[in-house]
Amino acid sequence: MTRLTRADLDALPAYVPGRNVADVARELGLAEAIKLASNEVPFGPLPGVPEAVATAVTQSHRYPDMGVVQLRDRLASRYGVTGDRVVTGCGSVALAEILAKATCLPGDEIVYSWRSFEAYPIIAAGIGATSVKVPNTAGHSHDLTAMADAITDRTRLVIVCNPNNPTGTSVRKAELDRFLDTVPSDVLVVLDEAYREFVTDDQVPDGLATYGDRPNVVVLRTMSKAWGLAGLRMGFLVAQPEVAGAIRKVLTPFSTSLVAQAAALAALDAEAEVTRRCAIIINERERVTEALRKLLPDVPTSQANFVWLPLGDRAAEFGAACEKRGVIVRPFAGDGVRVTIGTPEENDAFLAAAESAL
Known part of the structure; x- marks a missing residue:
């Protein structure tokens, strides 16, 4: 068969988005799942x-x-x-x-x-x-x-x-x-x-x-x-x-x-609200980091709206364990797991899943 695309692209990994919340909830029989796999903010659109x-x-x-x-x-x-x-x-x-x-x-x-x-x-x-x-x-x-x-x-x-x-x-x-x-x-x-x-x-x-x-x-x-x-x-x-x-x-x-x-x-036009929301995320980031370090001491200090768990070869296993509890995180096979900071309630659910998994 004649090849119609570049052969070198076969070796290129596809971009991996976070799993769909509805799919995970349906698979687990849950009313809803929590998505902390994509670096979004959880508060809805800004006013206006x-x-x-x-x-x-x-x-x-x-x-x-x-x-x-x-x-x-x-x-x-x-x-x-x-x-x-x-x-x-x-x-x-x-x-x-x-x-x-x-x-x-x-x-x-x-x-x-x-x-x-x-x-x-x-x-x-x-x-x-x-x-x-x-x-x-x-x-x-x-x-x-x-x-x-x-x-x-x-x-x-x-x-x-x-x-x-x-x-x-x-x-x-x-x-x-x-x-x-x-x-x-x-x-x-x-x-x-x-x-x-x-x-x-x-x-x-x-x-x-x-x-x-x-x-x-x-x-x-x-x-x-x-x-x-x-x-x-x-x-x-x-x-x-x-x-x-x-x-x-x-x-x-x-x-x-x-x-x-x-x-x-x-x-x-809503910059004041952006500042307020960022402050909530930052406070939750510090809280989540402190809790995680009791389970995994080498969690690095984050300056973003997510945290990194350097789990190496355990990354996929940890991601699957969290998902079974309805919390979707983002494993990077062989390296670690990225977890977006969500609402306080979402973060509590993740921390409970993390404690169970670790």
Whole structure:
């Protein structure tokens, strides 16, 4: 049979989403299950978002503003940059894909820490680039020294996920300063800050405020997490104008939908509520971490809206044990388990499952 797709994609693992809550509940005969496998916030849409979405839907027969001018300018004003530096897209992961497309030709290298966001190897393979995976430190964080050493003449893109998904660990300003000073000026560094709103360590820098003026730095942000728009897919990046302009050339036209634009504008009006919700998540994160360390002492400190259990080969077994109790977590086979922080009641159910499993 004639092959119609690339043979190298056979070796690429598919992105694994969290299991469907209804499926798990039905399989177990439960009234409902708890999903802590996807890094969402549990509090529902922000005030004003459902109304904005409902209004936008009445115009869904029209194309959205391809330039995303109103939202772009609103984001630019909030983050203290000019509008020509902001690019929006279908979530920050889609923008990471576009960045790879804008910087790499087949055979070029993308350097990133591993384990980190599972979409990175998929993005690299999708454009025929070579993944250079640099092992995490013993503390489950980026080894920036080793990442710098891994850069070659073929490297076009380096990704630093800070805080890191799925381990929740962060790199601090002093080490990030040294790293960025080492990276060649013709290599683009992406600071993936999808979880920035949950950071409480004042030594973990705001990449945009601290490094946004560097020509070879791009900062990725998302509105899927703290801003509660995971189901509407809304992300943005901030880069220098010439980089942003090149990215727009390869951006999928109309990729920021009319509904997503309206929802994002409404969400930006509810910033006080975002802050309140983040504070709840942060408090619960600390409580869950403290309880878990009584069962598993080497749980790392998280600066995200999830925690990491470094269970190694026991990860799948732990995930299955939690699921039997109606709590869906996210095992990474051979490495560990990521658990999203939910409501206090959901977290209590997880902790009970974890105590039983461990």
